[in-house]
Amino acid sequence: MIVEDEIALAEVVRDYLLVERMHVDMLTSGAGAVELIQAKQYDLVILDLMLPEVDGLTICRELRKASDVPIIMTTAKVEEIDRLLGLEMGADDYLCKPYSPRELVARVRAVLRRRPLGRPAENPATNDRLIIDAGRWQATLDGSQLDLTRREFSLLQALASRPGRVFSRDQLLSLAFPNDTEVFDRTIDSHIRNIRRKIASVSTWDPIRSVYGVGYAYDG
Ligand code: CA
16 A cells, blocks of 8 residues: 555556556545555555645554554655654654655565565564574574674664664664663764674675664664
8 A cells, every 4th residue: 555645656656566566555645544554454555754634653653553564654854764763653664755666666575575464573584594692692694603792792683673673873772782871873883884894704695774864774
């Protein structure tokens, strides 16, 4: 389901998704969106923030009260994403306009991959390439052990705890280092650089995604 009041954009996105053999419905206003999405049990919702009648924020919150449907939120302002993250509305991904339809399709596929249809969201993927052993502070990628410091381990663990969720640096700080006053939001970046370097030494795959102006996500 695409909820988007820019009809030309919605139609382009719909056409791209049709090529992927997905069934697509569109709504150009927020009115009745919650009821329709719940009634029809969509596999995924692409939800614009600014909508006539009922805005995307309200729709997302209403949906989350009773539904686990994957939601990708789109917004025209990159600053909005930070605010949305702070509100912890439970969307699965956020995308800033203007986006390329190809990018959106890639995100849709990634969200659907992480949330196999008909299974609860919190089920760990069975084909996880990254194995985190919290008891031994060890992370293994594609069978190779990553030589991480404890802080790097905590950070990777926090990111990987919610695949696909975009975390701000502040959120990563409180998740990964709740009692560590020596880590600041800018040091998150250097820890991420180190984790990436260590991952690159054992794999060509980089599961950490930088989200411009916001923070990081783990796309395992
Ligand atoms: Ca809009």
